[in-house]
Amino acid sequence: MANENHVPSTEEADWKEKVFESLSLPALILTPDRRIVSVNRNFQKKFGKLKEDIVGRSCHNFFYHSEAPCEIDFCPLSKVLADRVGHTSLRRVMGASGKEAWEDRVFSPILDDEGNVRYIIESIRDVTKLKTLEKELVGIRAFMEKLVQSSTSGIIAANRRGRILVINQAAEELTGYSMEQAQKGEISAMGLYRPGEAKKLMMLLRDETYGGRGKLPCTRTTLVSAQGEEIPVELTAAIIYDGNREVGTMGIFNDLREKLAHEERMNRMLARISQAEKLASLGQLAAGVAHEINNPLTGILLFANLILENLPPEDPRQAEVKYIIDDANRCGEIVKNLLAYSRQTSQNKEILHLNTLLENGLSLIRDQKLFMNIDIVKDLSDEMMLIHADKNQLGQVIINLVMNAVDAMSRKGTLTFRTYRDKAAKKVYLEASDTGCGIPKENLSRIFDPFFTTKAVGKGTGLGLSTVYGIVHENGGNIWVKDTSPEGTTFIVELPLYQVAYEEHAPTLPPLSQLPGKEPASL
Ligand SMILES: Nc1ncnc2c1ncn2[C@@H]1O[C@H](COP(=O)(O)OP(=O)(O)OP(=O)(O)O)[C@@H](O)[C@H]1O
Numbered sequence: 001m002a003n004e005n006h007v008p009s010t011e012e013a014d015w016k017e018k019v020f021e022s023l024s025l026p027a028l029i030l031t032p033d034r035r036i037v038s039v040n041r042n043f044q045k046k047f048g049k050l051k052e053d054i055v056g057r058s059c060h061n062f063f064y065h066s067e068a069p070c071e072i073d074f075c076p077l078s079k080v081l082a083d084r085v086g087h088t089s090l091r092r093v094m095g096a097s098g099k100e101a102w103e104d105r106v107f108s109p110i111l112d113d114e115g116n117v118r119y120i121i122e123s124i125r126d127v128t129k130l131k132t133l134e135k136e137l138v139g140i141r142a143f144m145e146k147l148v149q150s151s152t153s154g155i156i157a158a159n160r161r162g163r164i165l166v167i168n169q170a171a172e173e174l175t176g177y178s179m180e181q182a183q184k185g186e187i188s189a190m191g192l193y194r195p196g197e198a199k200k201l202m203m204l205l206r207d208e209t210y211g212g213r214g215k216l217p218c219t220r221t222t223l224v225s226a227q228g229e230e231i232p233v234e235l236t237a238a239i240i241y242d243g244n245r246e247v248g249t250m251g252i253f254n255d256l257r258e259k260l261a262h263e264e265r266m267n268r269m270l271a272r273i274s275q276a277e278k279l280a281s282l283g284q285l286a287a288g289v290a291h292e293i294n295n296p297l298t299g300i301l302l303f304a305n306l307i308l309e310n311l312p313p314e315d316p317r318q319a320e321v322k323y324i325i326d327d328a329n330r331c332g333e334i335v336k337n338l339l340a341y342s343r344q345t346s347q348n349k350e351i352l353h354l355n356t357l358l359e360n361g362l363s364l365i366r367d368q369k370l371f372m373n374i375d376i377v378k379d380l381s382d383e384m385m386l387i388h389a390d391k392n393q394l395g396q397v398i399i400n401l402v403m404n405a406v407d408a409m410s411r412k413g414t415l416t417f418r419t420y421r422d423k424a425a426k427k428v429y430l431e432a433s434d435t436g437c438g439i440p441k442e443n444l445s446r447i448f449d450p451f452f453t454t455k456a457v458g459k460g461t462g463l464g465l466s467t468v469y470g471i472v473h474e475n476g477g478n479i480w481v482k483d484t485s486p487e488g489t490t491f492i493v494e495l496p497l498y499q500v501a502y503e504e505h506a507p508t509l510p511p512l513s514q515l516p517g518k519e520p521a522s523l
């Protein structure tokens with residue numbers, strides 16, 4: 001390579017030329033005023049031109065057929081001259097096949113003895129493959145990001161110290177925390193659980209016998225949301241390793257609230273079905289037994305009364321015969337209850353107002369002395385609450401609920417009735433709340449069973465609530481205990497709302513009291 005001050009020996013020039021020629025990359029040598037002084041073989045091959053057609057031209061003229069040098073942002077040659085160090089420039093070019101290609105142009109200065117830039121070697125490296133891989137990688141990253149974000153399961157990844165690195169949209173919704181809060185360090189992975197729970201999960205994760213090293217198979221746990229709500233979730237987790245070193249953890253969460261609620265609904269339904277089956281078979285049995293006992297019982301009562309009439313008043317056997325009559329009468333009551341339970345009577349449905357039904361039921365209680373020390377409170381809605389039901393049957397429901405409440409309160413307390421409706425759900429509700437002793441938890445699942453009673457022998461047959469259950473269901477409704485504690489119990493009777501045609505289309509209704517010819521507002 002020529003130098004004005006230094007004339008190289010033939011051997012040196014030969015050697016330098018060989019190095020330049022043997023470069024595996026296409027390369028050219030430029031003077032600081034951008035004139036091409038030499039190009040190597042690979043350069044000629046790449047551009048399909050001979051050295052003679054290239055040397056002497058300016059680089060901008062050769063590459064871009066331009067008379068003016070390229071912009072400084074595009075060509076780093078000026079920077080090389082100023083800094084006297086190498087610079088690179090990445091360029092998108094059109095490849096020989098017309099496809100997009102990428103070149104990395106490396107500009108290296110050749111300095112003279114004074115340290116000034118004498119020449120610049122520009123070599124061209126084809127980085128299309130690298131660039132394509134990079135683009136693919138960016139694409140894969142974006143895809144992975146989308147994958148994580150679009151997952152309906154919550155995904156959270158944290159580093160070893162519990163700092164949250166990834167929290168996808170589903171996890172944000174589940175926990176109420178945002179990625180922004182996680183980035184600011186306002187929440188850590190440990191803070192997502194009850195105290196001590198994260199530590200327990202980490203122990204399970206590291207336990208080789210539990211799902212294998214670094215893996216936690218589906219486990220139930222509880223998340224604590226930003227609002228402090230405890231959310232039951234199903235968690236699958238893993239430790240992220242770099243070689244043998246733990247670098248983080250990741251967890252996939254699925255909200256169990258809906259599933260658990262569904263399970264509970266299913267269990268309730270199954271319990272109801274088995275209850276209904278039990279009631280049906282017991283009903284048949286009860287009807288048979290009641291029928292069979294009724295006839296001999298009538299005989300016993302008839303003849304016992306005859307004996308009593310024929311005994312002189314001072315006869316000591318009078319008292320004994322009276323016992324026979326009393327006990328036979330008690331048997332008669334039981335038979336009556338059994339018959340009510342088995343409901344051998346046919347249904348006679350009519351359209352009734354729920355409040356009227358309640359009043360009717362209460363009026364059926366003959367022994368009004370029962371209420372002497374009981375305050376009856378009525379909190380009755382004056383909305384249109386029509387039902388299509390058997391008045392007599394539902395009267396029995398009210399009698400049984402009242403009798404149970406009176407017993408639970410030992411005949412002293414407050415009995416509150418509340419009626420209301422849910423128009424959208426097409427249901428009406430009757431609530432009966434007492435201030436009685438409450439139902440112990442262990443009895444709750446049995447109170448609707450026939451013959452379940454906690455009352456003394458002769459005081460209760462245990463058929464009241466099972467009769468109620470049967471009647472309510474026969475009328476398309478449901479009954480359950482809303483609340484019970486030593487301070488009292490609330491039963492809810494739910495029945496289908498009967499909607500008259502005009503009401504179905506009228507979103508707002510005047511109160512019942514204002515409707516002509518309807519039930520009075522206060523009952
Ligand atoms: N309001 C209530 N408060 C507390 N316990 C109640 C209440 N209602 C029912 N129970 C409990 O449920 C049991 C079953 O009630 P159910 O009405 O079926 O039978 P019973 O009242 O014992 O007898 P029967 O009604 O046949 O005379 C009762 O023995 C009682 O233990």
Ligand SMILES: [Mg+2]
Nearest residue numbers: 400404464465
């Ligand atoms: Mg009862």
